[in-house]
Amino acid sequence: SYDEGGSWEVLSPDLTRNDKSRQGSSGGPITQDNTSVEYYCTIFSAFESPHEAGVLWCGSDDGVVHLSRNDGKTWLSVTPPDLPEWSMVNSLEPHPTEPGGCYLAATRYKLDDFQPLLFATLDYGATWRRCDEGIPRDHFTRVLRADPDRAGLLYAGTERGVYASFDDGRSWSSLQLELPIVPVTDLAVKEGDLVVATQGRGFWILDNLSPLHQLDLDAIPEQNVLFTPRPSLRLGGGRGRGSSGRAGSNPAGGVWIHYHLAELDEETEVRLEILEEDGDLVRAFVPETKEKGDDAMEVGGLSREAGLQRFVWNLTYAGAADFPKMILWSGGMGGPRAVPGTYTARLTVGDQTMETSFVLLPDPRSSASQEDLVRQHDRIAAICVTLTNAHQGIRDLRTIRADLKTLAGKCGEGRLDEGPFAALLDEIANAQEILTSVEEALYQTQNESSQDPLNFPVRLTDKLAGVKGSIATGDFAPTSQAEAVAAELTGAIEAELARLQKVREVRLASINSGALALEIPAVLAGTREEENTDD
Known part of the structure; x- marks a missing residue:
């Protein structure tokens, strides 16, 4: 057809055995059973060479293979001599690189013969090599596919699962992994993934075949190996799953x-x-x-x-x-x-x-430029630095405040009226007041549950985190307004942290000097690790 199926021309003579004894009506005597699967002497698989125009291969369900190298003008029988008679040529696969190459998978299970039947040729069918050694003799084969990204890497779909060969079919290993024991009816290598069609257990995908492309079977068992990741798309989203219990899950992004x-x-x-x-x-x-x-x-x-x-x-x-x-x-x-x-x-x-x-x-759907994404990345990174500094400051001031409380207790109630102790306690109280003010400016200290921010105003770090979330949405450079708000909030946070630093450098120095004079242990101005008990 040259008009998308609107009309057709005959391209060949009958390319089957055309055995009339196999073409009678099926079923009876009460009712017939002609649902098409009972028909024989039909073309069951075919492909056009991806390497040469006009090279056509086809195989029949009664065990013959034909080849045309001139757009169907003439046909040559190239059936493998060792292919048992009346085999169903279930799939034909072009060799990824050899113009005269073809892989064949056939079955004879309808004749109670369950052996795998895989063949390969490199010379347009002049000679064939059987290539199913290593597959159990009762795992008959419906499909054979070649991986275009590694020479000699083949996948076979059998009655009980999937097998892989790294030496062009000379030996095979199971590639079952988490695939159920199930008849595999077809395989497709699609953009570096292996897609599996099964008989009754749905579709499966073995994502990311790159380790198989790089695998060195002789070296791998005893060595530590880092494989090169394949190029990855910068996509958002996670590993979603459909609402139906039968729905599959998407591969993890990243x-x-x-x-x-x-x-x-x-x-x-x-x-x-x-x-x-x-x-x-x-x-x-x-x-x-x-x-x-x-x-x-x-x-x-x-x-x-x-x-x-x-x-x-x-x-x-x-x-x-x-x-x-x-x-x-x-x-x-x-x-x-x-x-x-x-x-x-x-x-x-x-x-x-x-x-x-x-x-x-980059995400092929995104219109963002590289410059846009760099600006987005850099602004979010800068906000993260500011938030980290603020939260570390809260950790530090809580530590300092606890130490100041301890120091105040060491002054002793009985000595509150004594001049040096009273002066020291006043300094401690003033420092505590500033620390509390800094913390309450940075963070809403009344929050005790996830819903509390509905009742109490959000503070600086909460606001800046919200701006960060807005900037991170989608693939866009930050808007001018987002930049302005981020800068304003960052400035306010840095001002509060400057107040904290002044307490450390000036007030704590004075407090420690007074404590030293009274022979009381000083307060550390640095940080002390707090154990995070959050989940």
Whole structure:
């Protein structure tokens, strides 16, 4: 057809066995059963060569294969000599790179023959090689597909699951993973994913075949290996799932980083770092341990188990720090999302360090320029710094205030009228008043539940978090108004932190001087780590 099926021309003679004994009516004697699946002597699979115009392949359900190299003007029988008679040629697959290459999958289960039947040719069917060694003899094969991204990587769909071959069909291994034991009726390699159609258990997708493209079967069992992530799109959203219990779940968004670990001792350190192109650290992750990670490390999410592992970086930088029992209404502490560009993954296992680069691509639906996304990223990052400083200031002033309360208690009630003690207590009271004022300007201290901000006004950090959330929405540069409000709130927060710093540098110095004269332990102006009991 040259008009999208509006009319048709005959392209070939009958390319089947055309055995009339196989073309009779099915069923009876009461009723017939002609639903099409009973028909034989039909073309069951065909394709046009992606390499050469006019090269056509077709296979029939009665076990013959034909080839035309001149747009159907003439046809040649190229049936594999070892293909059993009356096999159903269930699928034909072009070789990804060889013009004369073709893969064939056939079945004979309707004749009580359940053996797999896979064949390959590189010379337009002049010779064929059988290539199903390693698949169990009762797992008959309906489909064979070639991966275009690795030479010799094949996938076979059988009556009981999926198999993979890394040597062009000379040997096979199960690729079942979480796929149910189910007949596989078709396979498709689509943009680096393997799509599986099953008979009765729905559609399945093995996302991200890049580890299989890079796998070295001889080296992998005993080595630590970091695989190169495939280019990833800068998409929003999460791993959603449909409302129906039968609905599948989307793959996790972000960059999928695959790695393989050999058996490790408990003492062996495992660490994954994400770096910008210039080497600046974006994030660092360590496995879940009994000990807390340092400030640069995020604990959890990274596996140290032996075997192939996957870590998904969600494209975000570290966010702002919080403090125990913090409650905000307007926004969260999340950091900015990475902008499109080249990044580096660095995996450290003991004294071994492995690095690989990967590319983050822009969302093809977005109209934002690179400059827009950089401006958005930089403003959010700056706000996170301000919020971190503010929240660390709240931690610090609470520590100082607790120490001042202790110091006041050490002055003793019986000595309140004595001049030096009274003067010291006055200084402590004045410092406490300023610290409380700073905290209440930065944060709504009356918040005790998530709904309390409805009753009490939000303060500076809450407002700035809300502006950050607004700027982070979508792929847009910050508006002029958002920039102005962020600058105003940042200035107000910095002014309060300057008041806190003045208490540290001036008032605490005076208080400690008075305490020293009275031989009372001084107050530390620095920070003291508070244990975060939040979930």
